Amino acid sequence: MKTKCFLVLVFVFTVLLSACGNLSGDGNKTTGLSSKISPKQTIQIAFEALKNGNLKKFNQFIQYNDRREGVFVYKDNKLFGNNLDETEKEFIKNFSYDIGEVKESGNVTTAQVKITNRDLSNVEKDIPHYKDADNPLIEAIKNSDNKMVTTNLKITLNKTDGMWKIQMDAALADALCGGLLAKW
Helix, strand or coil, X not given: CHHHHHHHHHHHHHXXXXXXXXXXXXXXXXXCCCXXXXXXXXXXXXXXXXXXXXXXXXXXXXXXXXXXXXXXXXXXXXXXCCCCCHHHHHHCCCCEEEXXXXXXXXXEXXXXXXXXXXXXXXXXXXXXXXXXXXXXXXXXXXXXXXXXXEEEXXXXXXXXXXXXXXXXXXXXXXXXXXXXXXXX
16 A cells, blocks of 8 residues: 555656646747637637647646645646656547537636546556556556546636636546546
């Protein structure tokens, strides 16, 4: 159990630190993007960028909040950095989405979105089988079955500096990671 907890912590800190390490001034700007893009188009552009591995573009359409965990404060902590590593490629390998009803009200919009991705919700059970690997979690993800899971979400978009941005929250992050984050 201690080994499992340790591996989970190592993975989480590795992803967080690598994501923060990929931040650059360019990745935080939406320069060159039209302020005439609708909320639905924003979702489409962001999710297509994610599917195509263009994380710099994806992150331009995402609004991240600062969060505090104990003594750590994560500012602009991105779910994915601007470049995909092997673990992150596994998260979005079979990602798809369907946008439902979009309700715009001033500077806030809500949208019903179905996100389908590989079901990684039980992958932590397989980590001990790969304890001798360089990264047991990556191996467990790579060797997991290709079962898919669909999550129905209500996502929020906020108009910031004339641009629509998708509000990243725990439910959206978990859906994009195939249910893996809910376990931790």
